[in-house]
Amino acid sequence: MLLSQDPGISVVAEAEDEAQVLKRVVECQPDVVLLEARLVQVVQELSRVVPDPPSALVYGIDAMAPERLAALVRGNVRGMVHRDAANDELIHAVHAVADDDGFASPELTGCLLQAIRCGGAKPGVDHRFRDRLTGRENSVLSLLCQGLSNKAIAAALSVSEKTVKFHVSNVLAKSGVSTRTQLIAAMGSFSSPQDDALRRRTA
Incomplete structure (x- = not known):
């Protein structure tokens, strides 16, 4: 109901x-x-x-x-x-x-x-897949791993939600997992200087 x-x-x-x-x-x-x-x-x-x-x-x-x-x-x-x-x-x-x-x-x-x-939720993603991402895809990944929705990512990067969905699909395909939940779990506490910069810019 x-x-x-x-x-x-x-x-x-x-x-x-x-x-x-x-x-x-x-x-x-x-x-x-x-x-x-x-x-x-x-x-x-x-x-x-x-x-x-x-x-x-x-x-x-x-x-x-x-x-x-x-x-x-x-x-x-x-x-x-x-x-x-x-x-x-x-x-x-x-x-x-x-x-x-x-x-x-x-x-x-x-x-x-x-x-x-504890590592139990990690489906075995090799973090080196980030080397195959474009600059914009890496930006989307960093914001995605902070738990932001597509709408919030679009606002942070000044692009449309449709564009964000396109980039998220590409990131998932290159990472080898099927859902963003799996990807976030797999990334765990992994971060890079770019991640830190994005966190400061979008805080």
Whole structure:
């Protein structure tokens, strides 16, 4: 009911268990699949049943072990919403994931950082891929790793959101990962002098 009230969201199906989730995804081909925390294991199966699985948004999370969180990041989870989040935060998360921006509730930041620190969320990106990026792609990557949305990156670089999406796609292709969440996790605390300069300029 909550999602249906938003004019920018169309609820195309509902499911009660993992089997129904997989069936509805095949039938309806949604852009985003919104999962309760108890159903997160289905994320690993989505890529098996459809060649281009929808982005997953998990809600109702309280706390999560770094290893379990890392497994979600390696999957197609692009958004995580805390169980105490307000209704408008869930709506915002759906839009963010649909726009490929990704989302995580502030309460889950500690779990995310712990997963990155322990190395469990890193999908094995060789940071030398940055040598193959153009100057603008490196700028986009640096801002992306600070958690900025496409809209914020566009404003910081004085370009359109469409241009940012183009650069993000190129960066993902050259890095070898499929989602910006995976890329951010893989980069971890890696930084360069250019990153520091961008942080000062956009602070």
